[in-house]
Amino acid sequence: MSPDPTRRSEKARQAIISAAFEICAERGFIATTIEAIATRAGVGKTTIYRWWPSKAAILLEGVDMHRNASAGYPDTGDIRADLVTQTTNVMRLFETEFGEIWRGLIAAAQTEEVAAEGVRRILRGSIDQCVDRLAKARDAGQIRPDLDLELAVELIYGPIYHTWLLRTRPVPPAFMQSVLAALMPALEPVGDSTT
Known part of the structure; x- marks a missing residue:
C-alpha cells in the first residue's frame, strides 16, 4: 500500500x-496570518489550507491539546478539593500564552463561525467533563x-471568565478557594457539615 500524500506529517x-501559537501570543489574534504561520513553520500556505480552513482552526486544535494536558478533572473523592485544584489549574493556564490565544479566539467567535463552532465545542467538552465529575459527587452524597x-x-x-475576560480586578492565587468557599454551601446537601 502506497503512502497517502494527503496525510498530515506529524512534525x-x-x-x-x-x-x-507563538505568533498569536506575540502579535494577537487579528495580526496572526496564515502567511506568517507558514513562514515560521517552514511550510507552504497550501499545506496549511489542506489541513485547516483558517488560522482559528489551527489555534483551536492547539488549544484543545493544551487544555486536555493541563485542565483535566481530578477525582480524589473530595469534590471541593478537586474543584479547587481544577479551577486553579485553569486560572494558571489562562496566565500563559494559552490565555492570550483563548481570549483572541473568544473574541473572534463573536463574528467568525469557525471560531464560534470551535469555542463552543471546546467549552462543551469542558462542561461535560465537569458535569460528569459533579454527577459522581452527587452520587457520593457530596452534591x-x-x-x-x-x-x-x-x-x-x-x-x-468574568474576572479574566473583563480584567475587572487583580486575581489572587487563592481566588478560586474563596469563590468555592462561598459557593459550595449552595451546592452541598442541606445539613452537610463539610468544611
Whole structure:
C-alpha cells in the first residue's frame, strides 16, 4: 500500500500549531496570518489550507491539546478539593500564552463561525467533563441530588471568565478557594457539615 500524500506529517503539524501559537501570543489574534504561520513553520500556505480552513482552526486544535494536558478533572473523592485544584489549574493556564490565544479566539467567535463552532465545542467538552465529575459527587452524597449540574458549572466557572475576560480586578492565587468557599454551601446537601 502506497503512502497517502494527503496525510498530515506529524512534525509539520506540530510546527504549524507551534508557529500559530507563538505568533498569536506575540502579535494577537487579528495580526496572526496564515502567511506568517507558514513562514515560521517552514511550510507552504497550501499545506496549511489542506489541513485547516483558517488560522482559528489551527489555534483551536492547539488549544484543545493544551487544555486536555493541563485542565483535566481530578477525582480524589473530595469534590471541593478537586474543584479547587481544577479551577486553579485553569486560572494558571489562562496566565500563559494559552490565555492570550483563548481570549483572541473568544473574541473572534463573536463574528467568525469557525471560531464560534470551535469555542463552543471546546467549552462543551469542558462542561461535560465537569458535569460528569459533579454527577459522581452527587452520587457520593457530596452534591445536592436536585441540583441542576449545568447551572452549577456556570456558577463555578462564571467568576473565572468574568474576572479574566473583563480584567475587572487583580486575581489572587487563592481566588478560586474563596469563590468555592462561598459557593459550595449552595451546592452541598442541606445539613452537610463539610468544611
